[in-house]
Amino acid sequence: GYSEFGARILGVRGYQAGVVTPHAAALALLADPAAATANLRQLAERYPVYGDFGFYDAVDPETGQVAYNYLALDQSMILIAVANHLRNGVIQRYFAADPIIQRVLPFLGTERFFD
Structure with a gap:
């Protein structure tokens, strides 16, 4: 399911287990x-999750319940992921x-999230 991690107090309501997000x-x-x-x-065919401005x-x-919100963060992740895919890793190379x-890249591999 889709949920925010590490910032429970900042979450508005959160989502129930099993909720998915197109940007993932x-x-x-x-x-x-x-x-x-x-x-x-499949998401777009089964559920009304795609609107005039992209995925909700x-x-x-x-339940089929859709969160009919466009989030700039979600849209930017979709845009960057698609651009990176279509241009063979251009975003990763630029980054x-x-x-x-380059100075901090060695430390990124040591980050652990679900211990």
């Missing part, structure tokens, strides 16, 4: 483009080429 599928383009694309298509925030597949990022 878009981010999976890096790992498995075919599966990510199929997932986005989230959907509960069990990794930055001198500041």
Whole structure:
């Protein structure tokens, strides 16, 4: 399911277990483009999650309830993931080429989230 991590006090209401968000599928383009694309298509075919300005925030597949909000953060992640995929990693290369990022890149691999 889709949920915010590490900032419970900042969450407005949160989502129930099982809720999914289209931007997560878009981010999976890096790992498995075919599966990510199929997932986005299935979401759009099964639920009214795509509107005039792109994908809405989230959907509960069990109930079909859609969060009819456009979040700038979600839209930007989708845009960047698609651009990165279509241009063969252009965003990653640009990011990794930055001198500041090069200095901290070794530390990013040591970050642990779900211990």
